[in-house]
Amino acid sequence: MSENTFTKIYEVVKKIPRGRVCTYGQIALLVGNPRLSRVVGYALHVNPEPGVIPCHRVVNRNGEVSRAFAFGGENMQIQLLEDEGVEFVAGRVPLDRYMWYGDE
């Protein structure tokens, strides 16, 4: 069984429902360690399965998209989220409405 931390992170990210966003810290918490937030970012950075892992649904605790999103630019991530129905306010996502707490 792949009980690697990275694998767990990927599993959680894949569970994020469409039209919903999640924070690095929340994912880390679901994985089992709230301090893995950094590792979460790195895990998505390697992104072994683009198209399968909805990394664009992951934002920081501020609701802002990552600046290092070197995939068509940050605007690309925002575009994908808006396409799913996620609303952006002042360049960030109102987590109060779109935050996914992992409880499906």
Add this chain to the structure above:
DNA sequence: CTGGTGACCGCTT
């Protein structure tokens, strides 16, 4: 093997 770094978060000055 050691050291440094990275899509972060929270606590402490």
Add this chain to the structure above:
DNA sequence: AAAGCGGCCACCA
């Protein structure tokens, strides 16, 4: 309010 530091995991030199 702003800045600094530690923590966790994996990868590269």
